[in-house]
Amino acid sequence: MSSFELLAISPQLIISLAIVLQMLLIAFKRSTRLIQSFTFICILLAIASSVFSLPALNSQITLLFYLDGFSFSIVNTILFCSAMVVLVSGNYLTISHEVHDEYYLLVMLVTLGALILSISDHFASVFLGLELLSIAVIGLVGYLRDRRQTLEASFKYLILSATASSILLLGMAMLYAYSGDMSFTYIEANLDNSTANSKLFAQAGSILLLVGIAFKLSLAPFHFWTPDVYQGAPAPVTMLLATVSKIAMFSVLIKFWFLSEQFLDQVMLTIISLIAVASMLVGNLLALKQNNIKRLLAYSSIAHMGYLLIILPVLSTSSIEFAKQSVLFYLTAYAVATLILFTFIAETSKSNSSSDLDNWHNWQGLFWLSPIQASAIILALLSLAGIPLSMGFIGKFYLITSALTNQSWLLLASLVVGSSIGLYYYLRIIFIMFAKHIPNGANAYDLSINSSLSHILLFSLTMILLAFGIYPDIYIFL
């Protein structure tokens, strides 16, 4: 392994080193503040160190990894989201008396898993990253063990995630049996000398792999765990799950799909179209009746992952590049909007209460109480709904353009239907915030954020959303 290769994966290396140091630090001095700052600085270092991996763009790094512009951007988005989660967790956790060292350790493990996933090019590294991510997430989801919902959510996630992983593994095994190659580009070696029977075997393997990924992305019909886990997990963990884990898994899907040329397979295309249509409709329809904001966001995330699938059926290899750019832009827009919403939920909730403050009646009249925070939330919701002035609109513009280039009319039609249903529940939350404020003591107290850090966070995230929405040229695709 050359120094060139080492530099190329420097963000991953720094995070791994940080995890070891974190454990030493815990042994040395137990302090929540200290480890939080340490974690945050390490993530910043990892972001800075990604500059070193720039020269290694578009090159194979050992057998396991491949770094290109797409994964470079994914790596940085993931690190950015983790940094936000670390910052937000501070206030959320300090309320209770325990020292929360392990929490940050788990967050870092999730980050590492996601980072490995985003550059992996090989079944082994995918599985490694995936397990690292999933097992740490299980710990995090059940972290607040005094809450009943939390335990339930954690168990649900444990069982379903383990099932999904084993299905994924079976799929990988079948593909390996077919091709004798564990890398994503296995297809290249085996185009000619394959019989119809072994092709079928490979197809079954691909489908199983896809099912495993769909589980993690909570695509319909594999979405049943999502609302419970979103609701049960502590707010910063839900934030991590909704951003870091989804982004990493989607990058795996993109690589698998395009590198092993699944888009040429008619059966796979049919399956992915069905999953996409089902996700858009199921996610949006089930979100309609939710009064719990975390559950609502869970369903809407199902729909958003469904929207993203719209770029997968490509007609020619020339449009792959644009499809990847669309995914990057949309994922970033989705992540920033989700970060804003969960930052607010996390800041208004406390880890020692029996549940988070996520019923939407808690938000009634928020606009008149604190207009700036409410504006941030409204903008995030409008961005998710895809209304102009926000990054989400440009993201949707990318998706639609990509889908039109590839003439996926069915998917476009369900995108139109889905997002019109989506408007209804986003608008309903916004209207709640504009309703007359009912001053009952607890409500007014809980909703006022008094940490200046979270004000800054909300403000800067909102600015990002606006800046990319108004002037999207500043988003640079590598």
Next chain:
Amino acid sequence: MILTQIILVLFIGGFVAWRVELQRPQSAKWLSLIAIGFSLALLISFANDNHDIFYQYVKISQIPWINKFGINYAMGIDSLSFILIALTLLLGVVCVLVSWQEITDNIGFYYFNLLASLAGIVGVFSATDLFLFFFFWEVMLLPMTALIAIWGHEHRHYAAIKFFIFTQVSSLLMLLAIIVLALINQQHTGIWSFDYFELQKLTISSQTQYYLMLGFFIAFAVKLPSFPFHTWLPDAHTQAPTAGSVLLAGVLLKTGAYGLIRFVLGLFPEASLEFANIAVWLGVISILYGAKLAFAQTDFKRLVAYSSISHMGFVMLALFSFEQIAYHGALLTIVAHGLSSAALFAVAGMMYSRLHSRDLEIMGGLFSSAPVMGGMLLAFVAAAFGLPGLVNFVGEFLSLTGAFKVYPLQVVLGALGLIGSAIYGIYLFGQSFQGKVQHQIIDLTHRELLVCSSLLFLLVLFGLFPELILNHFTEYSLHTNINLITIDKLSIEVMS
């Protein structure tokens, strides 16, 4: 940059009004009035210096915006845009005046929304880049929805969501059509462009053109509104605060008509011609159906709302007949309906502030206590049913006369709508101001008198001298838009 200045003056003016109101109550309305007045002055002085905007399309600004897709911040103006922007700002003043005392809570934010939606509407009328047009098209919706949802009447949330979803879904279809258009252009020329004039040069196969035209048509037909996309309108109009109704009826519906003229007829002349028969029938149905439903209402604002559907049917009928005279009629109807429906909604607001009801059943005999208001209402109702001497008459007369040559049957049916409008107009006036005295109300205040009399003055002025508007459209439109289309049509007829 003049149009950008107007938009900025409105937007920043609204924002300043919002913030200042928190410190100094009662200042927001004055600030808004000043901002709108100032932008009106800007527009007029610009038009005074640049007479060529009345003869050709003048591009005002062209700044690269999103280079990846070749999107420009491109604005321009011609006589059509000018008249609609002037109407928008004029009704903006009316909106501020009618909300003078009506709005009592969150005043600053109210005026911000009012001015922001005015800014968006001005943007819609002046954008020449299709992406920018879509951008403004959506942006004007948000503050409008807020106006309905926050300061509206009892079912405001329902009405606001319905309004928003109807317009959003239809405009998503338009977005698809816009992107397909740009993609076709990209395949032909190799570069991305959303520029109106670039895309106009495209030659598209007739089938694709038809589908694209439908995408645009549905978006604009929802806004116009035309049967069968009209169901959002009665709810939105009824539930909105007075200024919201004035803005909706006066200007927002005109964005639909503007879109039909500029984009549907401008970008897809052949497909529009092919579609004309259906569009004309939709227009006729809207005229009759709107009039029929208006007559069945007992709610003052709902009645006026349905009458809007009827009047906009004339615009649709006239536009898709591809006749110069009918086109002029449509333009006059747009202006006339903007003024008269705004006036009717303003009167509805004045009555609501006195009676706290819009129910025609409980009104009656108001004439004895408020003769001036009654007189004004009678004049506006007369305008709405097309009394000669007022501009609505000229507009509808020209529309029908022009279209008669091409679609005699449809015009005969549509003309029945005029009788319908007379019936529901008189019904409206009779129910509220005549009959047994039920209530004693205060007559118009000076501010209200100013609103009513200035609108009435404009209705009479343009009614007696319609050339004031039409003069600007003779040469330019004759040579570019309409004539080209009629020639096309003739050649098609000759061929077949």
